[in-house]
Amino acid sequence: MSEVTQILQRAETGDQRAIEQLLPAVYDELRRLAAAKMQSERADHTLQPTELVHEAYLRLIGSNNGRHWEGSRHFCCAAAEAMRRILIDRARNGKRLKRGGDRLPVNLDVIDVAVETPDQEMIALDDAIDRLAQQFPDCAELVKLRFFGGFSLLDAASALGIPQRTAERKWAFARAWLCRELA
The missing domain is CATH 1.10.1740 (Rna Polymerase Sigma Factor; Chain: A)
Known part of the structure; x- marks a missing residue:
């Protein structure tokens, strides 16, 4: 121990x-x-x-x-x-x-069209992960460990108690699912 x-x-x-x-x-x-x-x-x-x-x-x-x-x-x-x-x-x-x-700081010398901020992207990703968790909770946990925890795929598989190959399949599926949701 x-x-x-x-x-x-x-x-x-x-x-x-x-x-x-x-x-x-x-x-x-x-x-x-x-x-x-x-x-x-x-x-x-x-x-x-x-x-x-x-x-x-x-x-x-x-x-x-x-x-x-x-x-x-x-x-x-x-x-x-x-x-x-x-x-x-x-x-x-x-x-x-x-x-x-949702206002962005504006440089008055150079005015650009407002674009989506990283905070908006973070919120959209979190919402998509919540939707993923409703259908595929194990995939959502893997995404959280990889994206938010900084775990390697091997470490995340170990933490979740699943084989590395299973983690690789779930990671590929979760990435594709999230890409579709965020598109």
């Missing part, structure tokens, strides 16, 4: 010392996941990978009401999902009227 799994088990019982040891034990992995996700964000995004890690960690630990972590992989999968939700929430909040709605 890994050190992280032992810490997670102790943290589940409310051991404050284990909760304090958890972040340093998983920080590097969570930081890697956040950095991978943030690379695909727009350049002017105000959220930094470190902030994303901390916010996801707080959501996971703060909502740990009887939640059982089956190990570090399970915890990292949950963290990837938390990061996805944080980024989607930020994208949706940016679309609110009080934050400019």
Whole structure:
């Protein structure tokens, strides 16, 4: 049993010392996941990978009401999902009227026709993944781990407990399904 799994088990019982040891034990992995996700964000995004890690960690630990972590992989999968939700929430909040709605900043020296923003693309992708999850939940989980978690196909297959070849087929199907939905 890994050190992280032992810490997670102790943290589940409310051991404050284990909760304090958890972040340093998983920080590097969570930081890697956040950095991978943030690379695909727009350049002017105000959220930094470190902030994303901390916010996801707080959501996971703060909502740990009887939640059982089956190990570090399970915890990292949950963290990837938390990061996805944080980024989607930020994208949706940016679309609110009080934050400019769907208006884009305009350079008055060079006025361009407004185009779809990365936030709009992120929201459209999230909506498409939700539709995919209704019909093919296992494919949607694979997409979330790959796209939002930064997992390799092999790591995602391992996290989901499926053979790599099955993951390859599901990944190909999910990509084609999402491309059709987003077209």
